[in-house]
Amino acid sequence: xxxxxxxxxxxxxxxxxxxxxxxxxxxxxxxxxxxxxxxxxxxxxxxxxxxxxxxxxxxxxxxxxxxxxxxxxxxxxxxxxxxxxxxxxxxxxxxxxxxxxxxxxxxxxxxxxxxxxxxxxxxxxxxxxxxxxxxxxxxxxxxxxxxxxxxxxxxxxxxxxxxxxxxxxxxxxxxxxxxxxxxxxxxxxxxxxxxxxxxxxxxxxxxxxxxxxxxxxxxxxxxxxxxxxxxxxxxxxxxxxxxxxxxxxxxxxxxxxxxxxxxxxxxxxxxxxxxxxxxxxxxxxxxxxxxxxxxxxxxxxxxxxxxxxxxxxxxxxxxxxxxxxxxxxxxxxxxxxxxxxxxxxxxxxxxxxxxxxxxxxxxxxxxxxxxxxxxxxxxxxxxxxxxxxxxxxxxxxxxxxxxxxxxxxxxxxxxxxxxxxxxxxxxxxxxxxxxxxxxxxxxxxxxxxxxxxxxxxxxx
Amino acid sequence: xxxxxxxxxxxxxxxxxxxxxxxxxxxxxxxxxxxxxxxxxxxxxxxxxxxxxxxxxxxxxxxxxxxxxxxxxxxxxxxxxxxxxxxxxxxxxxxxxxxxxxxxxxxxxxxxxxxxxxxxxxxxxxxxxxxxxxxxxxxxxxxxxxxxxxxxxxxxxxxxxxxxxxxxxxxxxxxxxxxxxxxxxxxxxxxxxxxxxxxxxxxxxxxxxxxxxxxxxxxxxxxxxxxxxxxxxxxxxxxxxxxxxxxxxxxxxxxxxxxxxxxxxxxxxxxxxxxxxxxxxxxxxxxxxxxxxxxxxxxxxxxxxxxxxxxxxxxxxxxxxxxx
Numbered sequence: 123x124x125x126x127x128x129x130x131x132x133x134x135x136x137x138x139x140x141x142x143x144x145x146x147x148x149x150x151x152x153x154x155x156x157x158x159x160x161x162x163x164x165x166x167x168x169x170x171x172x173x174x175x176x177x178x179x180x181x182x183x184x185x186x187x188x189x190x191x192x193x194x195x196x197x198x199x200x201x202x203x204x205x206x207x208x209x210x211x212x213x214x215x216x217x218x219x220x221x222x223x224x225x226x227x228x229x230x231x232x233x234x235x236x237x238x239x240x241x242x243x244x245x246x247x248x249x250x251x252x253x254x255x256x257x258x259x260x261x262x263x264x265x266x267x268x269x270x271x272x273x274x275x276x277x278x279x280x281x282x283x284x285x286x287x288x289x290x291x292x293x294x295x296x297x298x299x300x301x302x303x304x305x306x307x308x309x310x311x312x313x314x315x316x317x318x319x320x321x322x323x324x325x326x327x328x329x330x331x332x333x334x335x336x337x338x339x340x341x342x343x344x345x346x347x348x349x350x351x352x353x354x355x356x357x358x359x360x361x362x363x364x365x366x367x368x369x370x371x372x373x374x375x376x377x378x379x380x381x382x383x384x385x386x387x388x389x390x391x392x393x394x395x396x397x398x399x400x401x402x403x404x405x406x407x408x409x410x411x412x413x414x415x416x417x418x419x420x421x422x423x424x425x426x427x428x429x430x431x432x433x434x435x436x437x438x439x440x441x442x443x444x445x446x447x448x449x450x451x452x453x454x455x456x457x458x459x460x461x462x463x464x465x466x467x468x469x470x471x472x473x474x475x476x477x478x479x480x481x482x483x484x485x486x487x488x489x490x491x492x493x494x495x496x497x498x499x500x501x502x503x504x505x506x507x508x509x510x511x512x513x514x515x516x517x518x519x520x521x522x523x524x525x526x527x528x529x530x531x532x533x534x535x536x537x538x539x540x541x542x543x544x545x546x547x548x549x550x551x552x553x554x555x556x557x558x559x560x561x562x563x564x565x566x567x568x569x570x571x572x573x574x575x576x577x578x579x580x581x582x
Numbered sequence: 583x584x585x586x587x588x589x590x591x592x593x594x595x596x597x598x599x600x601x602x603x604x605x606x607x608x609x610x611x612x613x614x615x616x617x618x619x620x621x622x623x624x625x626x627x628x629x630x631x632x633x634x635x636x637x638x639x640x641x642x643x644x645x646x647x648x649x650x651x652x653x654x655x656x657x658x659x660x661x662x663x664x665x666x667x668x669x670x671x672x673x674x675x676x677x678x679x680x681x682x683x684x685x686x687x688x689x690x691x692x693x694x695x696x697x698x699x700x701x702x703x704x705x706x707x708x709x710x711x712x713x714x715x716x717x718x719x720x721x722x723x724x725x726x727x728x729x730x731x732x733x734x735x736x737x738x739x740x741x742x743x744x745x746x747x748x749x750x751x752x753x754x755x756x757x758x759x760x761x762x763x764x765x766x767x768x769x770x771x772x773x774x775x776x777x778x779x780x781x782x783x784x785x786x787x788x789x790x791x792x793x794x795x796x797x798x799x800x801x802x803x804x805x806x807x808x809x810x811x812x813x814x815x816x817x818x819x820x821x822x823x824x825x826x827x828x829x830x831x832x833x834x835x836x837x838x839x840x841x842x843x844x845x846x847x848x849x850x851x852x853x854x855x856x857x858x859x860x861x862x863x864x865x866x867x868x869x870x871x872x873x874x875x876x877x878x879x880x881x882x883x884x885x886x887x888x889x890x891x892x893x894x895x896x897x898x899x900x901x902x903x904x905x906x
């Protein structure tokens with residue numbers, strides 16, 4: 123192919139982003155002796171683009187050597203072309219591609235040094251007009267640096283993108299030093315570093331250390347630009363968050379310590395009082411309440427159940443006492459299949475069932491239906507591993523939407539905590555994501571039916 | 583070793599607080615077992631004790647804000663003291679006994695190879711502490727089979743539900759650690775595979791490990807294979823997963839990586855490399871220079887020379903170097 127055809131074909135592929143097909147043609151074009159420096163210069167930029175795009179994610183290799191050689195040749199050519207013929211945009215684009223190359227290929231330790239060296243080379247070789255004006259100024263290169271840090275910050279496909287972005291940012295901050303003319307860029311880079319430190323914490327870093335680091339970057343940003351609203355608002359938010367977190371931790375610590383003390387005192391009491399005495403019964407009741415309190419605390423924060431609480435238990439042992447407590451007849455309970463134990467956390471399943479039964483009673487009252495002799499029917503299906511709770515209390519209002527969402531309730535304002543079903547579902551899911559609470563499909567006429575699924579859990 | 587021969591250092595800022603039943607009862611329970619317990623309420627006192635006497639077991643709290651102390655004034659917490667003890671490692675088994683612990687604390691201390699962690703707020707907390715102290719007192723690491731550092735080989739990987747990493751991503755992280763080939767298996771197979779084949783390291787991940795005994799027993803069985811190979815565990819560090827994370831800490835993996843951290847992928851690679859490269863001795867943690875200097879000052883070098891005689895090997899080398 124002659125020069126014109128090669129140029130046309132390679133460019134057609136290049137501008138339609140068919141980089142893999144364009145690359146061999148661009149290489150071939152690069153070998154032509156009759157090319158002007160300017161044409162060769164443009165072609166080298168296109169080669170760099172293609173090389174990076176085709177080999178992205180493959181790490182160091184022959185292509186990286188080719189990229190570096192191509193870059194060296196580009197820099198040499200840059201000094202040989204007429205500055206008036208150079209457009210700043212392609213030069214800045216090549217600078218951006220080179221920074222991307224460093225982020226792609228260099229080790230974490232090397233990114234900073236390589237990026238700084240590249241910045242210096244581009245800035246040094248930026249074509250100068252006869253008037254002494256640079257075709258591309260430092261500030262324009264730095265705009266590219268800021269954009270590249272931002273791009274890498276969001277480059278979620280690369281597992282260590284945040285660390286790479288931070289390395290580039292820190293190195294460039296060092297490069298800028300305290301020069302007055304770089305104040306806006308120092309602010310922008312410090313703001314990006316604060317963002318990275320906040321949203322991508324290091325595995326070895328404690329929360330308070332992270333907040334300190336974020337606040338430090340923002341402080342630097344504000345020193346460079348005292349009126350930068352982003353830094354101002356972010357810093358006040360982080361400082362407040364750090365103080366609040368500390369207070370919550372203290373509160374959590376004191377509460378847990380006190381609860382531990384109460385539990386310990388009750389253990390002492392239990393040892394001291396005669397077994398079977400009335401006081402002994404009271405101590406046991408208080409212990410149960412304390413245990414319930416801990417359980418609720420864990421549910422509110424979606425905390426995993428304790429290891430030792432898991433039991434193999436026939437669900438009838440959970441259901442029957444709940445019916446007895448309410449004075450409801452044995453006919454409320456049905457069993458399907460061969461009875462046997464299920465592996466579950468009894469306290470959590472009990473809470474879910476209690477909430478469902480409480481809802482049932484409230485529903486009868488709300489719909490002005492007298493509590494029937496058999497207010498509900500709980501069916502334990504040992505084969506399907508389900509507990510179905512059905513009532514005749516008027517049914518669930520379809521207008522409510524997702525009844526398991528917090529604060530969705532058909533109850534009046536007076537009773538409206540709206541957390542009953544949410545908590546019931548949470549009590550099941552916190553045991554295992556495979557444990558579920560659902561509205562049965564279809565809903566029975568004039569009543570509601572909920573279904574609890576407690577499947578056998580395989581090993582992961 | 584009888585309990586009477588086991589010295590225990592107990593650090594808690596509520597040690598003299600009459601309302602702090604759990605602390606007082608814990609100390610009493612240990613003394614009742616016969617352990618020689620020294621109780622301190624300041625972090626600086628615990629550091630001083632390091633230079634004064636060897637303790638077989640060091641039990642410490644994390645939040646130490648109730649007592650004024652140079653370290654608490656500087657915002658330091660018990661985790662820092664635990665780290666210093668491990669950095670200046672003299673063989674003391676470090677056990678955390680705290681109601682404060684949060685994700686940061688857990689990840690921090692487990693990676694310093696503490697002996698165990700008991701949450702004060704848990705049921706039977708004191709019984710658990712006493713059991714753990716007994717285990718620590720009975721343990722002797724001198725008989726440990728030391729592995730050969732591995733620069734290449736197979737790494738056994740089990741993804742028991744880590745949503746952030748699929749198989750190719752995990753393979754990439756293992757390969758980033760060095761000349762290692764990932765071999766994938768299920769949690770059920772993992773312990774068995776470790777007995778069948780030679781592995782440079784093992785990597786086990788889940789967003790959140792279930793607290794079912796069947797699952798945790800498998801994790802324990804995998805960790806029991808250490809140090810051949812060392813095991814790296816990754817999970818999402820959240821306070822909600824306290825029950826499973828504390829179990830993982832007590833299984834004593836070589837590394838625990840918080841998968842929610844921004845640098846989790848790199849941290850996994852580094853952990854696999856460290857696990858495989860482990861040379862067999864205690865890991866070197868960076869100790870604060872002031873504590874190292876203090877340790878050096880406390881050594882009576884002359885007495886040591888007299889006791890053991892000057893090291894002729896080193897002295898000969900030194901003399902040779904001095905020869906013109």
